Amino acid sequence: MRPASIGDYRARARRALPRMVFDFIDGGSFAENTLRRNVEDFASLSLRQRVLRGGAAPDLSLELFGQRLSLPLLLAPVGMAGLLARRGEVQAARAARKSGIPFCLSTVSVCSIDEVAQSAGTAPWFQLYMLRDRGWMKAMLDRAAAAGAPALVFTVDLAVPGIRYRDFRSGFAAEPSLERSLRRIVAGATHPGWLWDVFVRGRPLGFGNLSGAQNDQRSFAAFWSWIRANFEPSASWADIEWLRAHWRGPIVLKGILDSGDALQAVKCGADAVIVSNHGGRQLDDVVSSIRALPGIVAAVNGRLPVLFDGGIRSGLDMLKALALGANACLVGRPWAYALAAGGEAGVAHMVDILRQELTTALTLSGCSDLASVAGCLDL
Numbered sequence: 008m009r010p011a012s013i014g015d016y017r018a019r020a021r022r023a024l025p026r027m028v029f030d031f032i033d034g035g036s037f038a039e040n041t042l043r044r045n046v047e048d049f050a051s052l053s054l055r056q057r058v059l060r061g062g063a064a065p066d067l068s069l070e071l072f073g074q075r076l077s078l079p080l081l082l083a084p085v086g087m088a089g090l091l092a093r094r095g096e097v098q099a100a101r102a103a104r105k106s107g108i109p110f111c112l113s114t115v116s117v118c119s120i121d122e123v124a125q126s127a128g129t130a131p132w133f134q135l136y137m138l139r140d141r142g143w144m145k146a147m148l149d150r151a152a153a154a155g156a157p158a159l160v161f162t163v164d165l166a167v168p169g170i171r172y173r174d175f176r177s178g179f180a181a182e183p184s185l186e187r188s189l190r191r192i193v194a195g196a197t198h199p200g201w202l203w204d205v206f207v208r209g210r211p212l213g214f215g216n217l218s219g220a221q222n223d224q225r226s227f228a229a230f231w232s233w234i235r236a237n238f239e240p241s242a243s244w245a246d247i248e249w250l251r252a253h254w255r256g257p258i259v260l261k262g263i264l265d266s267g268d269a270l271q272a273v274k275c276g277a278d279a280v281i282v283s284n285h286g287g288r289q290l291d292d293v294v295s296s297i298r299a300l301p302g303i304v305a306a307v308n309g310r311l312p313v314l315f316d317g318g319i320r321s322g323l324d325m326l327k328a329l330a331l332g333a334n335a336c337l338v339g340r341p342w343a344y345a346l347a348a349g350g351e352a353g354v355a356h357m358v359d360i361l362r363q364e365l366t367t368a369l370t371l372s373g374c375s376d377l378a379s380v381a382g383c384l385d386l
């Protein structure tokens with residue numbers, strides 16, 4: 008039976024993936040309180056039901072940085088998606104192109120930006136972290152520009168990686184050892200479909216964008232040491248000027264959760280912000296994204312597009328975020344689950360589910376288009 012909801016895709020992904028890989032996408036940091044609140048706080052918001060208001064099917068399309076989106080949705084950057092399905096980032100980017108929405112490629116993807124741009128037939132948005140090695144950053148920005156990336160998503164909430172207990176327990180984030188290697192072999196052997204798709208047909212499995220920066224392309228544990236050694240904890244707002252000098256297109260700051268930071272983003276000339284707590288994977292016990300959204304929308308006051316991510320699991324959640332002032336939403340885990348469960352077709356179907364659910368929610372709340380969503384919430 009075809010999955011009916013994002014929750015169904017999560018259940019399928021849990022079955023399809025070895026436990027340690029599923030936990031990597033599903034988990035959050037520390038006690039996972041923010042991860043939980045991101046989802047639960049949506050449920051505590053009520054919608055208004057309005058009837059007999061006439062009107063045709065609502066138009067969901069919008070324009071962002073000169074690009075037409077068929078609905079207010081983007082696929083958020085998800086690192087190592089090539090571990091979820093064969094050449095996973097290419098499959099997701101193809102699904103996004105066919106669905107008429109942007110795909111944002113993570114710095115730490117398995118497939119390089121060149122491979123994604125060529126194989127998907129369209130250049131992805133590109134996500135970058137602030138790294139110590141400015142020479143590598145400059146080269147990466149040039150590479151993304153040459154590939155045709157329409158926008159740069161600069162992630163600012165990962166000065167150091169969050170502490171994720173699931174990844175430590177599973178060994179996903181730990182240095183290699185005989186015991187962990189054995190556990191990985193057993194995990195693979197009990198999921199032969201995944202093993203065949205990813206480890207046999209999905210090679211090479213390295214970090215496509217990090218060639219030259221990360222020496223040991225074979226080991227995912229080497230990735231974590233590379234991360235630890237290269238993230239720039241002392242990054243500051245002045246560094247955004249450096250970025251501006253080296254990137255001509257739109258710069259979107261991802262990981263804004265505080266209205267003071269949102270104001271600073273406006274001041275330093277960002278082109279948009281993404282209200283995000285990294286899907287509850289960084290600082291735990293911070294406010295959920297949906298609770299942070301209204302204050303940031305008020306602070307920005309229309310000067311920039313405000314994008315939103317964290318906890319969206321249905322079209323109803325999308326409607327609530329849009330009603331609170333988001334211009335568009337991103338989803339991370341939903342597309343990761345769908346990719347693991349069904350590859351490109353799974354991701355395209357997941358987008359269709361959100362499209363259908365958003366259309367239904369808008370219609371039942373009596374809204375004719377995205378411009379009138381502000382009145383959809385029962386405040």
Ligand SMILES: Cc1cc2nc3c(=O)[nH]c(=O)nc-3n(C[C@H](O)[C@H](O)[C@H](O)COP(=O)(O)O)c2cc1C
Nearest residue numbers: 032083084085086113162285286317318338339340
């Ligand atoms: C497995 C996984 C990997 C991620 N990797 C990145 C990344 O490389 N860069 C980044 O900016 N955000 C990354 N994120 C965060 C997402 O872009 C996004 O902010 C988050 O998933 C949104 O929450 P949601 O999963 O509830 O939709 C990752 C999220 C997950 C689940």
